[in-house]
Amino acid sequence: MDRREKELIQRLLKPMDGERLLDVGCGAGDYLRFFRENGCSVTGTDPSQRMLDTAREKLGQRADLCPGNSEDLPFSDNEFDIVTLIFPNPACNLRNAINEAIRVCSGRIFLGTINRYSPASAYGMGKTALDPYGDSLPSSIPEMTRLIRSALSDTTIKWGSVIFFPPGWYPAISFFEERVPSMRNPFGSFIGLAFPVTYTRITIQDPLGEASEAKAAGGYPEPGAARRRTGG
Secondary structure, rough: OHHHHHHHHHHOOOOOOOOOOEEEOOOOOHHHHHHHOOOOOOEEOOOOOOHHHHHHHHHHHEEEEOEEEEEOOOOOOOOEEEEEEEEOOOOOOHHHHHHHHHHHHHEEEEEEEOOOHHHHOOOHHHOOOOOOOOOOEEHHHHHHHHHHHOOOOOOOEEEEEEEEHHHOOOOOOOHHOOOOOOOOOOOOOEEEEEEEEEEEEEEEEEEOEEEOOOOHHHOOOHHHHHHHHEEE
């Protein structure tokens, strides 16, 4: 299960050497280690100090770890190339968490969660083998897409899922499981969505309250110019 989840994440996100990555709700650090192995410079935040301590034991000094709330991240705007929310904490407001992820991201975002329309959810696996929190509410591709579009209406979303079956069905079902396509499959147990974050210039108010347009050579905003996040 773990291997196939990470294969989907890698296919959708395509992490590259040297990219700065933030894993929001990093838990015990399993995904941080995965992204570190893919060459990323990794940072993790989690509200649980116990989880952060476990992640530190796994990663040592190879990751920056700090306590933090997914709805109020302790980072600057545009600080990371990649931001991930995998199995979001059920205590958070996911809409607010997505908006915060967009704020601190300058590249692309990945969301991963349990799919309510899957065999695993039907058999209660969402609260055991798949979900490290144990009580995250399953979701679906349409629900997650609506949340993303409420923040970035014109972004391009890539998505897929990987299917798992109840443990009692193995190993007989393994051959079939490996051959179910992952891209644009809405019924897999673990669903993942990736989308880019870019910027456009907008008008800003000068100290006298008059509107002016922030322009600069090369398309970058002048210092202090406001920037609006949009889809790439």
